[in-house]
Amino acid sequence: MSPWVSAPLVRRKRDGRPSLLLGAFSAALFVIASPAFSQPKVEVIPQTNKSPEVTAVGRAVRGVAPDIAILSFGIEIRDPSTTNAVLVNKRMTEKAVKGLEKSGVPPADISVAPYQMEHVVGTFIPALGTNQPVEFQIQQKGTYRVTSEIKVTTHSVSNVGSIIDAALAAGVDRIGPIHYRTSRRKEIEAELVTEAVADARRVAETLAKSEGLTLGDLLRVSSLSGGSDSTAAGSNGEPASAQSMISEGSNSPSVDVRTEVRVVFAAMKVGD
Secondary structure, three states: OOHHHHOOOEEEOOOOOEEEOOHHHHHHHHHHHOHHHHOOOOOOOOOOOOOOEEEEEEEEEEEEOOOEEEEEEEEEEEEOOHHHHHHHHHHHHHHHHHHHHHOOOOHHHEEEEEEEEEEEOOOEEOOOOOOOOHHHOEEOOOEEEEEEEEEEEEOOHHHHHHHHHHHHHOOOOEEOOOEEEOOOHHHHHHHOHHHHHHHHHHHHHHHHHHOOEEEEEEEEEEEOOOOOOOOOEOOOOOEOOOOOOEOOOOOOOOEEEEEEEEEEEEEEEOOO
């Protein structure tokens, strides 16, 4: 038996009689100091290997007739004076907008972007000789080019030709590419998910076979469509749409709506 328990602690009361402390206090000290209680046993459970998975991307596309057209027109003014260039451009832009409204285009469908200014230089005059590099040449005095852009959004594709005619009659001197859209894009994208998943399964089956696996159940599906559709470049090099593509070379415009998904399938070794 531990001496902590067998030897009672003794103290003197004021009347001179001895007093014993309870043995339970000593037993409690023994329990706290015992190594068996200060170091609990930890059981380690080994991790099992994760089942194999196959991930593939599936795509689906559908061509539809657009019901929205976005047209862009430009007005360009050149003048040696920046003040004159801006004032004339402003006057011509306002005239073009009024002409479009008079032709029947609702004001809410017309927007005007802030004008842009550029210093246009014709040629270089050599400063010290014809063989001097460009940085040592003097620029010839040029003019200032001020351009503005007018955009028209119409929900009647059949009106595109008449809008262009009205814009030309109102004084615009530049016509940009026509951008087509469909108001049913979200709806069509949802309809294409099933086709995209089926396309992903075909790809996943090929990948699984190459690794000696067989494809199992579908585990997860995530959409990749946001902002990833093909775009068509117009004559000015700008993209036509973030979610659609103009089909060129056709009398009737068509918009390609695309859906793209990432799919994860369970897999197992052949013969399991």
